[in-house]
Amino acid sequence: MHTPTYKSHISSVFNAELEDVRQRVLAMGGLVEQQIVDATRALTEVDAELAAEVIANDEKVNTLEVSIDDECSRILARRQPTASDLRLVYAVIKTITDLERMGDEAEKVARMAADLSEQERGIAPLVEVGHLSRHVSQMVRDALDAFARMDAESALACAHEDVNIDREYEALMRQCITFMMEDPRTIRRVLDVIWAVRALERIGDHARNICEYVIYFVKGKDVRHISLEAMKKEVQEDDE
């Protein structure tokens, strides 16, 4: 894994600052990833203690967001970056918003796990939720990896994964509805699962957003709100 090369700055302090902020985003990303894994384990194993831990840890994610934002605005004020340095700071500002919201979604999953642990055990597609969660966690890991290496090709591949996650999400949702219709006593319980599944799907969306910022940094092109096909074109355009 290589570190993205920044333009050579007269100030090596500036280089160090950019590298520091990048490392902090990766640390925040690692924490969020762990929160997602733990929240899902709390849900699938109906573990109230682990759920409580995840809920408490969300504050760490929030604190990281605030401190990285603060560092970015100091860099903007003092270093007045331009070109790719500015794009890096811009990508960081956007990325941490998504990471923070991923953290919120992980917390929601944990809240649903806590809620479920207080109810009578019953039928719910928890094994499938585990599959979806592993898939989503992998996507988050891939997005962070693309960010770490500032690799537009990996970011594009990762963004594509969102389609599969949406498909899994739809299937799980249909299954949940079937459970509820077959046995209305499960409605409350299955609704908790539905909220958790929805939160996982949202995490996938946020991971895709991060991939878009990586492409923006590398290619200097804003690829939000366009199709995956159009995104692919933008990524491959200058490589030929």
Added chain:
Amino acid sequence: MHTPTYKSHISSVFNAELEDVRQRVLAMGGLVEQQIVDATRALTEVDAELAAEVIANDEKVNTLEVSIDDECSRILARRQPTASDLRLVYAVIKTITDLERMGDEAEKVARMAADLSEQERGIAPLVEVGHLSRHVSQMVRDALDAFARMDAESALACAHEDVNIDREYEALMRQCITFMMEDPRTIRRVLDVIWAVRALERIGDHARNICEYVIYFVKGKDVRHISLEAMKKEVQEDDE
């Protein structure tokens, strides 16, 4: 309504740029507000045509986000703002992310309206959804008004409204669950309503975020992730 006074710049072009970006955010906000109103009307009146309009209009919201982001990064590169100018640009960058996501939520409400229009009519608490929506739209209007005037006190009052919206949301959710348990044939239909209600509640969260950025701009303090009590202290601290 007064326009926030920026520091006097040697470059009057810079002043004009800042005012322009501020106006564009307000225009984007106005469009999002209309999308919320229309999406809810499509839902409560089960109007498939209006729903389709809202879905189509989301692209306009997205286009505005991309163009304002672009303008902000150009201002950062060319004008290298500091102090309150930088805070304004920072607040704009954050605000448009929330506005764009409010637009996505409005689109979701419209999608649920379109979905409902294809199902048999049945029982659902649509009148109450209308109430919640009016409340949420008012909150969005208040947040944008606080942004327009860069008024921290109004922003604080508006952020407080989120508590009432969450309470209404909880009540509506309980009502939806009761409907489903009493008549499982309504599950699919009520789930559409639940998604719409959830989307409206999320819009309230985004409006609160905008209020936080206004306070950040005016007071230079980051008030995210703190209690409303602590937020109040920050807003009133220097006013005494």
